[in-house]
Amino acid sequence: MQIHVVQKGQSLYSIAQAYGISYQEIATANEIPNPAQIVVGQALVIPITGSYHWVQPGQSLYLIAQLYGLTVNELATINRISPSSILQVGERLYIPPRPKKLAEALLYVEPRTPVAQSMIDEVRKRVASLTYLAMFSYEVRRDGSLKVPSIDDIPNIAQSAGAANALVVSNLEDFAFNADLAHAIFTDLAAQDRLFSNLIQIADEIGYKDIHFDFELLHPEDRELYNSFLRRARDSFHPAGLTLSTALAPMTSDIRTGIYGAHDYKAHGEIVDFVSIMTYEWGYTYSDPQAVSPIGPVRNVVEYAVSQIPSEKVFLGQNLYGYDWSSPYPSQGGLPARALSPQQALAIAVSQEVDIDYDYVAQAPHFNYMDDSGVQHEVWFEDARSIQAKFDLVKEFSLRGIMYWKLGLAFPQNWLLLTDNFTIRKIT
Incomplete structure (x- = not known):
C-alpha cells in the first residue's frame, strides 16, 4: 500500500497510470463516489503490494535505501539496476512491503434501539480486521443491576469472524457520566457483588470474553475506591475465564485532582489485563478549531503511559x-462544532471545491470553506497520513494495539x- 496526496493538475486516471493500476481500483479502495471528483491535498491509499519511490534531486541509491531500511544491493537487485547506477530525478524505484508487526485492534460499537441494518452491515464489513468488538454500553445502576443495550445479532457476527466480544460497562446515567453513581457502587460491596455476578452471567450467555470498564468523570477522591473496585472485579472475573480492561483518560503525569484524578495509570497497569487510552478530543465539540488527536500531545500521553503501564x-x-x-x-459564543466522518469531510471539500491543507506538526488535515x-467554516479530520502517524507510534512504542471510537463513521x-501495517492478533 502507498499513500498518495493529490497534486494540482492530477486526476484519478493520471495517478493510476503512475502506479500501473486502474483508476477504478483506487476509487473502489478509497470509496470515492465519483472518480472525476477529487481535490488537491486529498490523501489516497493506493492498493498495490509494496510502494514506489520517485527519485528527488540530490538522492542517491544509498540515501533511498536508508530511508526504507534496505541495503544498496537489495534495492538495486529489486529494481534490476546496478548498485553504482546514477539515478535520474523522477525515476521510479519499487520498494517491497515491510514485515508486518503483530498487534490488536479494538473497536467500540454503540448500537441504538432498534439496531439499524446499516449498523449490522458495517459490523460484518469490519470484524475481520478486529481483535475485539466492544459493545458500548451496559449502564450500571446503583444497586448493581444493569441497563442492557440493544445488541441484535452483533456478538454472533463478531464471533463468527474471529473477533472477541467485549462488554463495556459505563457509569452513564441519563446520557451523562455520573460520578455519584460510580461512588455509590464503589462504596457498596453488596452492589459490587451483584454487579460482578450479573456481568459474569451475561458474559456466559452472550459470549463476551472481556469486561471493559469505561468509568469517566469520577470524583478524584474516589481514586483508591476505584482501584479497590477493580481488584475485586479482577478476582471475580479471572476465575470465570474473563479478562478485565479499562478505558483511561489521556494524561501526561500522575494527576490526582479534577476530572482525570481517579484514573491511576500505575494501579490499572498492575490490576487489569489491558487499557485503552482515550488519546483524542483535543479538538472537540466546544473547543475552537484544531486537530482532534494531534501527534505531539498524543505522543506525550503514550510516553507517560508506558512509564507506568507495561x-x-x-x-x-x-x-x-x-x-x-x-x-x-x-470561545466567541458561537455554536458547538458538528462531528463528521473523514468521508463526510472529503465530500464537503469536493462539493466546495477547496484544497485540503496538512498540518505537519499536528499530523492532521484541515480546510476552510464558506457555506x-x-x-x-473550518474542518479538521483524519486521513491516511494522520492514521499512519498513529500506526508508527504503536510500532515505535511496541504497544498492544489500537482502539477506535467508534464503528459507523466511514474511513x-x-x-x-x-x-497493511499489522497482522491482527485473534483471541482464541
Missing part, C-alpha cells in the same frame, strides 16, 4: 471522526492501512 497492555485510542466548526467559534449562507483508508 506497553503490551496499552491500546492507543484513535478517533474515526473530525469536526466542522462554524464562525463565530465556541451558502456566507458563514465561514476506508484506515482499514486498508491497518491490515
Whole structure:
C-alpha cells in the first residue's frame, strides 16, 4: 500500500497510470463516489503490494535505501539496476512491503434501539480486521443491576469472524457520566457483588470474553475506591475465564485532582489485563478549531503511559471522526462544532471545491470553506497520513494495539492501512 496526496493538475486516471493500476481500483479502495471528483491535498491509499519511490534531486541509491531500511544491493537487485547506477530525478524505484508487526485492534460499537441494518452491515464489513468488538454500553445502576443495550445479532457476527466480544460497562446515567453513581457502587460491596455476578452471567450467555470498564468523570477522591473496585472485579472475573480492561483518560503525569484524578495509570497497569487510552478530543465539540488527536500531545500521553503501564497492555485510542466548526467559534459564543466522518469531510471539500491543507506538526488535515449562507467554516479530520502517524507510534512504542471510537463513521483508508501495517492478533 502507498499513500498518495493529490497534486494540482492530477486526476484519478493520471495517478493510476503512475502506479500501473486502474483508476477504478483506487476509487473502489478509497470509496470515492465519483472518480472525476477529487481535490488537491486529498490523501489516497493506493492498493498495490509494496510502494514506489520517485527519485528527488540530490538522492542517491544509498540515501533511498536508508530511508526504507534496505541495503544498496537489495534495492538495486529489486529494481534490476546496478548498485553504482546514477539515478535520474523522477525515476521510479519499487520498494517491497515491510514485515508486518503483530498487534490488536479494538473497536467500540454503540448500537441504538432498534439496531439499524446499516449498523449490522458495517459490523460484518469490519470484524475481520478486529481483535475485539466492544459493545458500548451496559449502564450500571446503583444497586448493581444493569441497563442492557440493544445488541441484535452483533456478538454472533463478531464471533463468527474471529473477533472477541467485549462488554463495556459505563457509569452513564441519563446520557451523562455520573460520578455519584460510580461512588455509590464503589462504596457498596453488596452492589459490587451483584454487579460482578450479573456481568459474569451475561458474559456466559452472550459470549463476551472481556469486561471493559469505561468509568469517566469520577470524583478524584474516589481514586483508591476505584482501584479497590477493580481488584475485586479482577478476582471475580479471572476465575470465570474473563479478562478485565479499562478505558483511561489521556494524561501526561500522575494527576490526582479534577476530572482525570481517579484514573491511576500505575494501579490499572498492575490490576487489569489491558487499557485503552482515550488519546483524542483535543479538538472537540466546544473547543475552537484544531486537530482532534494531534501527534505531539498524543505522543506525550503514550510516553507517560508506558512509564507506568507495561506497553503490551496499552491500546492507543484513535478517533474515526473530525469536526466542522462554524464562525463565530465556541470561545466567541458561537455554536458547538458538528462531528463528521473523514468521508463526510472529503465530500464537503469536493462539493466546495477547496484544497485540503496538512498540518505537519499536528499530523492532521484541515480546510476552510464558506457555506451558502456566507458563514465561514473550518474542518479538521483524519486521513491516511494522520492514521499512519498513529500506526508508527504503536510500532515505535511496541504497544498492544489500537482502539477506535467508534464503528459507523466511514474511513476506508484506515482499514486498508491497518491490515497493511499489522497482522491482527485473534483471541482464541
